[in-house]
Amino acid sequence: MDLELPTWVHDVPLPPAHATREQRMQYVLSLAAENVRRRGGPFASAIFNIETGACVGKGVNLVQAYACSILHAEMVAIIAAESALTSYSLSPHGDFELFASAEPCAMCLGAIPWSGVRRVVCAARDEDVRAIGFDEGVKPQPWTEALTSRGIEVVRDVLRSEAVSVLNAYAASGGIIYNG
Amino acid sequence: MDLELPTWVHDVPLPPAHATREQRMQYVLSLAAENVRRRGGPFASAIFNIETGACVGKGVNLVQAYACSILHAEMVAIIAAESALTSYSLSPHGDFELFASAEPCAMCLGAIPWSGVRRVVCAARDEDVRAIGFDEGVKPQPWTEALTSRGIEVVRDVLRSEAVSVLNAYAASGGIIYNG
Numbered sequence: 001m002d003l004e005l006p007t008w009v010h011d012v013p014l015p016p017a018h019a020t021r022e023q024r025m026q027y028v029l030s031l032a033a034e035n036v037r038r039r040g041g042p043f044a045s046a047i048f049n050i051e052t053g054a055c056v057g058k059g060v061n062l063v064q065a066y067a068c069s070i071l072h073a074e075m076v077a078i079i080a081a082e083s084a085l086t087s088y089s090l091s092p093h094g095d096f097e098l099f100a101s102a103e104p105c106a107m108c109l110g111a112i113p114w115s116g117v118r119r120v121v122c123a124a125r126d127e128d129v130r131a132i133g134f135d136e137g138v139k140p141q142p143w144t145e146a147l148t149s150r151g152i153e154v155v156r157d158v159l160r161s162e163a164v165s166v167l168n169a170y171a172a173s174g175g176i177i178y179n180g
Numbered sequence: 181m182d183l184e185l186p187t188w189v190h191d192v193p194l195p196p197a198h199a200t201r202e203q204r205m206q207y208v209l210s211l212a213a214e215n216v217r218r219r220g221g222p223f224a225s226a227i228f229n230i231e232t233g234a235c236v237g238k239g240v241n242l243v244q245a246y247a248c249s250i251l252h253a254e255m256v257a258i259i260a261a262e263s264a265l266t267s268y269s270l271s272p273h274g275d276f277e278l279f280a281s282a283e284p285c286a287m288c289l290g291a292i293p294w295s296g297v298r299r300v301v302c303a304a305r306d307e308d309v310r311a312i313g314f315d316e317g318v319k320p321q322p323w324t325e326a327l328t329s330r331g332i333e334v335v336r337d338v339l340r341s342e343a344v345s346v347l348n349a350y351a352a353s354g355g356i357i358y359n360g
Binding site: 001002003063064066067068069070075078079082083086087088089105106107108109110111113114115116135137138139140141145146149150178 | 181182183243244247249250258259262263267268285286287288289290291293294295296315317318319321325326329330358
């Protein structure tokens, strides 16, 4: 598999280095909305250096594009960030935060600690994703403890309603609910 | 990321089409043992068509080789199988079983339902993996229910002691315990 981000992803303007949390999430939601317009899944993610604000990895859902069930947006962003730093853990390289347009499914939840990020920031809730028919899998409950127990901060509901609008746009467009 | 299996993987003889469960696991453990000799992680996986016995995907742990935390053996095997069938779910193409040299970590456990396999067969137990220092992550408990509740059969302890020998060989060789 020769994994590359679609070229349009690099044309979406990045948030400024000292962006607010909402500005970073707005960027991620712009990626998700554009992915929907291009018939991809309604999810996006990005990883930022907490100190510098630099974006070190971007991801959109590529499940259909690559016929690969593991290419959720968070997984793509983790692959991109680790590739950029040539390191299977980000933690030796600084403090990083992963933004996701929706709360992670069971797989992505399990993957996040391996990536070495220090914070996860989510927009739509798990139940918002399930509401349009996607399956989030069986997670430890409460799922946030799977991260906080390992020192990973979880921030929820950042631009949640905007993220729900992207999910609804996907559902309204007749987007495929894979793994539904 | 241009993901390819190491070429030596294709030189390891496949089990016969009508192999026993133990013969299929022996094949997977041969991959794991050879990966250790080549300084990779002590884990391997393979996906077989339950009816025909055909191997549709192989995986060894490539975390260090690709500097990528998500390239656990099961993930590599899922990527390979879905790529071979050009499908983000195996289930429309038949009934498949995933063999793994060890019980899945939290990430791989979450990924397995998305792959569309019908059965998971494991050798080493979670606690065997933790015993040499690896982290398996926070899983729903009991973890097997995350699969059986979705109709995925779980078979444990197939050649467990042989799998533990591979884990111990890795630890004795001074293999890196990433995500430890």
